[in-house]
Amino acid sequence: MSERKTYKKRLVIVGNGMAAGRIIDELIARDTVKPKSGHSLFDITIIGDETCGSYNRIMLSSVLAGTTSAMSIIQKPASWYAQQGMRFMAGIRVTQINRQQCHVLCANDERIPYDHLIIATGSRPAHLPALNQNIAGVMAFRTLADVDTILSLSQTAKHAVVIGGGLLGLEAAYGMAVRGLQVVLVHRSAWLLNRQLDEAAAAMLARVMTHKGVVLKLAAQVARFNGQIRVESAQLTSGEILPCDVAVIATGITPNAELGIEAGLQGQYGIAVNDFLVTSDPHISAIGECAEHKGKTFGLVEPIWQHCISVADRLVRGMQTAYQNTPVATKLKVSGVQVFSAGEWLTSPEHRAFIFVDSARNIYRKLLLKNNCIVGIVFFGDVRDGQYFFELMERQISVIQAMPQLLMGRRFCTQLPSMMALPMNKTI
Template identity: 50%
Template sequence: MENSQRHSQRQDTRLELVIVGNGMATGRLLDELLKRGCGQFRITVIGDEPEGSYNRIMLSPVLAGETERATIIHKSPAWFAAQGIRFIAGKRGTQIDKDKQIITLDDGQRLAFDQLVIATGSRPAAIPAKNQTLENIFSFRTLVDVDTITSAARNAANAVVIGGGLLGLEAAYGLALKGVAVTVVHRSGWPLNRQLDATAGAMLQSVMAAKGVAFALSAEVASFEGDHTGAVNKVVLNDGRELDCDLAIIATGITPNRELGQDSDIACGRGVQVDALMQTSAANISALGECCEFEGETFGLVEPIWHQCVTLADRLCGNRLTPFRNPQVATKLKVSGVQLYSAGEYITRPEHREIVLHDCRHQVYRKLLLHENTLVGVVLFGDTRDGNTYFEWLSAAQTLPVQVSTLTLGKSFLTESTPVQLPQAAAIP
């Protein structure tokens, strides 16, 4: 049925905008659409979770009992109703008919669309370990995961978390606060190896060890072993070590949920492929967030995804073309109560000049990497107050003064005798 025929058969002649997926990307996109005025659309959001849109970054404090689950839900079903947005909860999109512009849901329901946005997010990356169907082996990605892990932790003495990235460390910290003895299994030689260098990683490991989190580094899980009830009770590592555990959490990264696009003959690589305007290979179908791929890159940080939402909202609401460019971003984290900051390069290479401030007593570490007197990398541990200033210098890509030894002391310690030449808006007073 042609769109004009559809619209003529009902009084509401607004265009049908259907968004598949209701994660953080969809929540931000809705904000951007409403900000611009999107009265030409009747919006439908399809989400496979019942709670509405919530902040997944805050799952760890909920697991730890530091935050109530209700406080992280930003767009409840009541919010959708108040905004006049149709919210279909507990359903998934299974097939897109690109020619007829119809999406079919897993309950057989068929929805017509004029514009469709694929925002299906991601899922935890798989690991090759054996026996993953044993009970009490969990992922850590949703509020349901938090509920099941919390329930299992009540009767657990030991837990194993696979993955020493941010998600895994937060899960481990949350369990430790509940009195569970936790071991993090990580394939690298230090935790957060994609944001921190070895020194900062070792400092973080020390801080977490003091809070009850042990580490098995440079190791991977070969298999899970179970007891007579079918529940996991042991993890066997690839080096032969065995770790007792009453529950295990797999948090080894993410895999884009590209299947809806792939099964509907939309171009996909690791994710659903988009151009600079978030347009897929199919007419009137866009994608954004962790499920999409742009110029060979997929996305797990909120900053570039927020830029994607601006690009798509501009195009949908006003036919304004604001091409997406993957921005250089800084990683700002808080793990086990410790502030961390990383931007640009973080591993020292032969061509780098390294400037380091390391205060062991106060657990403060600052590393600046320069290449030909231009700042190219920052790692901060414990004291991140000058992170934004360093990021301005890094982004400006301008030559710093010859006397750079005081740069690690931060903006407040710089004097007129060692000025930093930056654009006027970023100049140091």
């Protein structure tokens, strides 16, 4: 190391999920001196507790459903890091941050010093208020390892219970149903995807899921899991018992913020960051699902990509690119059906709602207007022009003149609302 002409900043990234994978890409893209040549600006170390390289977590459901292989979703195999001149510590958990001495302590007792630390520890399934959930067969749906386990269980299992009617739960249920299991999906709310869909759209989704063979238990909660070593059934608070060989918990996520919080970083839900993703310690950044920005945490990839841009700009170029917590549209594909949801999703008396329904084709499109501008989009089954409406919503452009034709899509309109009405950076 003594031969180095210039001192390289030691950059340590804790976590190797999608945010970590992305920040590396952003850094490389900006670093004119390629790290491979040994002349990088940074000396980068990535520490992840999963054994493989960075993979596309979003594709886990495809792997579960059997439409994609596990190998093909891995974006950065272990060998890749070495080729890039980076150190990749796989399967190793960081247990502590020593901010005074600027190093992190790993579970293998190794200390890794840093000049700058990026925490990208992601999140874990939220806690389920159910008894006896630590027995075998009760599991999460977060990692390739989870998928491996579910798949191996599926070889013998007949019955599955999925808890959580959000995207992840729906995908898990769908994936297992496709694999031939008899799946019961338990959801706490009265309808599925209740943070994205209204009751009518969710009813269509319910029809689709039912058609795939998934039995729905809505407005239901699991009180406990039964079984000694292995799960045998899930018991609902109503007393109903759902026999199962495997139970997948997908009830939302909790940021993995403890590493930072225990080191004294600020934060209520996650690790608090400013507009430049800097934590309360200027040597430490946090990105992704473990971060908390203005009191909000994250669950979709789009804002996280913005995190990575901001951090890379700052670290490589010294540029201050502020991250803006702009609303994000939820674009999903649930068991082959597309969903686009943004802004408000429940109709209230203050809204003017335009709704298109084709029940026989499971198509539902709703625009919510306030003051003649879009404030909510709920599209199910046919999401054409979703992004266009999203932009109209973002820019608060009056659309009333083009209604109701516009709801059918802009290619059916001869006169479209002018996009020039307001500047682009207008936010709601």
